[in-house]
Amino acid sequence: MTSAVPKGWVGSSVARREDPRLLTGRGRFVDDIHLPGMLHAQFVRSTVAHGVVTGVDLSETLRVPGVVAAYTAADLEMGDIVAELDRPLTEFVPTAMPVLARDRVRYVGEPIAIVIAKDPYTVEDGIEAAKVTYEVRPPVLSDQQALAQGAPLVHDEATANTLVDVSMFATEGIDAVFAGAHQVVRVQTSTPRQNALPLETRGAVAEWDAREEQLLVRTCTQTPHQVRTVMAGCLGLDERTVRVVVPDMGGGFGQKCVVGREEIAVGAACLRLRRPVKWIEDRRDALSASFLAREQRYDARAAFDAEGRILALDADVVCDMGAYSCYPFTAGIEPLMASAEMPGVYRVPAYRVRGRAVTTNKAPTAPYRGVSRPQIVMVMERLFERAARELDMDPVEIRRRNLITEFPYTGVNGVTYDPGSYLESLDLCEKVLKEEGWYERKDTAAAEGRFLGIGYSCFSERTGYGTAAFAKRKMAVVPGFDIAEIRMDLSGGVTVTTGTMSHGQSHETTLAQIAADRLGLDLAQVKIHQGDTDRVTYGFGTFASRSATIGGSAVARAAAKLADRLLTLGAHLLDTTPDEVELGPGRVRRCDDHDRSVSFADLADVAYLKAHLLPKGADPGLTATATFDVQGDGTFSNAAHGVVVELHPGTGQVEILRYVCVEDCGVAIHPQVVEGQARGGIAQGIAGALFEQVTYDEQGEPSCASFIDYKVPTAMEIPDIAIHHLETPCAFTEGGAKGAGEGGTIGAPAAVLNSVNDALRRTGVELDDTPIRPATVLLALTPVGVPA
Incomplete structure (x- = not known):
């Protein structure tokens, strides 16, 4: 049995099937x-x-x-x-x-x-x-308060305000590595509480x-x-x-x-x-009062040799998780994610980390797009920037010397990374900015007394965490697999039921592309059904960039099973063997004579209404169910971001002049959807870098009950974003796709922060915390003679 159907849907930016309904007001939301x-x-x-x-x-x-x-x-x-x-x-x-x-x-x-x-x-x-x-x-309103001796207990049944305290990896001899290193740099950074704001x-x-x-x-x-x-x-x-x-x-964004x-x-x-x-x-x-996220504090140091190669990484991570653990991920989600994945795209020979989750009298924390990775990438990128300054090296070159380039690569954190384009992404990102003339413009601006800066970030995004990866966190509920069912009706079209749940990712289009390619159907003949617990036995929904990798792979397998049933039945009706037939557009045909064929509608007519014509032992109907679970440590998308900013001395405003993203999510099922995900994620990352922060007064009253107090960027603050694609197909998923939902958010804060620090270089000031406030920038600019 073979399929000669052209694979034309996957990889094409077809018109989104959701758009006519949503853009004409026919969408049906809970409040409708x-x-x-x-x-x-x-x-x-x-x-x-x-x-x-x-x-x-x-x-x-x-x-x-x-x-x-x-x-x-x-x-x-x-x-x-x-x-x-x-x-x-x-x-x-x-x-x-x-x-x-x-x-x-x-x-x-x-x-x-x-x-x-x-x-x-x-x-x-x-x-x-x-x-x-x-x-x-008395309320406990910060992680420092929570950890202080004699602090009030948020939960009387607990003996302390620490909910999770794990020390991981601790490479033998790491202290000696630091003691003998040519250069040791340290970064202390914090990120504020944020709202996912669906x-x-x-x-x-x-x-x-x-x-x-x-x-x-x-x-x-x-x-x-x-x-x-x-x-x-x-x-x-x-x-x-x-x-x-x-x-x-x-x-949803995880909230x-x-x-x-x-x-x-x-x-x-x-x-x-x-x-x-x-x-x-x-x-x-x-x-x-809803679920919040992101409030974290890091104290990290890294050892480097004289050539700029990292020798060791040591970090302390404290996450303020609010009043309760969220279900099912628990208060461990942020410190465990940070601890396990901090080395990221770099070859780190020795590693030690302590991760803690503390409870405070604030709304509980839930996952938010990226989950700790915007923070750990910011920490790693700041360490490399600081090392580059101390060693008088180009900040892009020091990254090149440390990026993982041989795959598969098992890191000091025990995670095995599948093939990616870490170095190629950075090279292309730098090339784009150079060819556009931004380095010359930066020099010109400096000569004119203006403050332009260029900053980068390199990162990977673990996507499609399977059961094995989640099991390492020892959660009582272990997400991972997903289930898909596909059913052909008498018209020859199919309905696909999936355990994933779209909240803006275009599942109705992208999952239909996968099924249509596998079966040789027109896209209009595929209906996607999701979000109904009576239709799928169990599913873990959509989070952690799992829909394309796990949900899409389950759909592909279910479609392949149905294709096998169609081929078997078609061969029977064409009076030949399954080896002599193939799938054509909407039909099964003989390999040696395409004019001899039977349509899917005719096959369905037999399967449902004329069961006496079925092959001996064949069950009536045309349905198939399949599961998929990524094995091992999952798969890794990667990207490099490059940002150009200008700091305005009169106001302290950070203006983003250029934003370039080079991303690699394996096979892009729908390139335009991938770009939309990247742009939306980058916008949220910029929001965290420059604007958003949930604050509290001394009594624990939130001071951001409206958008007057909680600053959210608009289209005026988000620049045009250039997206460039690389493609390293994944060997562990059906079709080669990796996830793409969180990457933009992960890379943006570090790239923005690094570009601001580059603009501040001649002031001698370096910033390590976000959001970057205009008042902070203004204060940094004042010592070099710029009027406040």
Whole structure:
């Protein structure tokens, strides 16, 4: 059996199939759902960062006209959400996160009670009428506070505010390497708390299906099966009695790949009332009380020889994870990611790292696009920049001398890297900027007293973490594999059901391209179905750039299985053997005579309606199911970013003049989608480098309840971004694709920071923290005679 079908869809930037629906207002998001008799829910939230709840009085709430019900945790009797690692308690301390706070609140915005009313306006009146009293306790608002001797405990059941404390690798003799090194450089850097800011805030609509005896929850989540599992557990239901369906979703960026408390409470209220209940998170809650990320602090040093080759790396990582562990990734997600992957694209012979997660009285942390890799890349790139200055070397050349160039390469961190284009990406990035004349413009600007700088970052992005990779983190829930099912109907078209979940990545197009190529179908004949826990046995959704690598590979395998069934049936109907037929466009044909063929529609007619004509022993129908799981350490995309900035002395503003990205994600299924992912990620990386920061006052009150206070870049601040593609096919996935979802975000902060420092070179000032504030730049420029 062979396939002579031209492989024309993969690699083509075809028109996105989602766009007509979304651009003409036919998309259906959670807030577009309106059901007969539907009620609206919001939450009474804590107004203090840390305290004992001494009383919750909802009597006045229930008197508000239009309020139907108001419940505390005691009223709904829900279980806790507990994220666990299978680790000794000396390394990991689990935290139970109640769906609604009971006797203790641990951050401003923590949900205490749920109020349900007839419309979304009345429910706000009901919330305002609620009375909650507290015995206020001192809040813990930074990792330094959390680690200080005698600090208040965020969780009384814990003996300290450290939830995870791991020391890893510790190459033998590393101290002697540092002692004998020609040059040792040190970087101390920190990044602030950020919000992932999906365009669509979180939300859920729950209804009880009396006929099916099933709780149906429509919610915007990246991981519908995990929501189903946790909801069933918290509500004491069998999993088969909970169905989670995801409609169109306006972004997630990792914030929606964990299970939230509110959607569980909405389901519980629906069960109690037996009426549809809808909750839509408002922007204030989304900014201040939703899952946040990124607050990390690093103290790292690196040893180099006289030729600029790195000899050793030693780092201490502290991550402020907020009040609770997120499910299922736990508080370990950021320090474990940072510790395991810090060496990145460089040949580091000796390595030692300590990673800690601490708990504070702030909203909990969830994964956010890149998960610690923007920080570790920033640390590594700053170390190389600093070493280049100390050794009087070109910053691009010192990178060249240390980049991994022979593959597969097993690093000092025990991770095996598959083939990539690390050196080639950097070379091309530098070449583009040189050919565009930016180095000459920089020299001219310096002669004119202006401040232009050029900065780079080199990095890899581990994509498609399989079960083996996640198992190393010893999580109680081990993501990895995914399942796809493909079913041909009587028209000869197919429906593909996948366990991945699109929230803007164009799965309806890219997964259809994979299936269409494998089967010889027109793209219009492929329908992608996702986000329904009753359609796929289990799936781990979309995060960590896994959809193309794992989900796409499962689709490819399922399509190949269906192709085999079509070939077998076609050979039977053509009165020949399977070895003598091949797939043609929409049909099975004889290899030696293409005029002798049978269409897919005719094959389906036999498979479904004329089963007596099937080969002996063949089952009716044309369906296939396949799984895929990346083996070993996964696969690695890579990129190099080059940035040109100008610093404006009058305002301290950082203006990005040019941004070049050279990326390699293996085989690009849809190059335009890859570019969109890179540009969107770079925009978020620039936001972290220059603008975004969640801050708190001394009482733990977030000071960013609106976009007036939380600065988000617009199109005016994001430059035109040039994308150049290299292609190193992956040997471990079906079709050679690697992931591309997070790379832009990973590389941008380091490249921007390095370009700013290059512009500041003649001031003698170096910056290591983000975001880079105009006031900081202004202060750095002032000593060289620039007026403030």
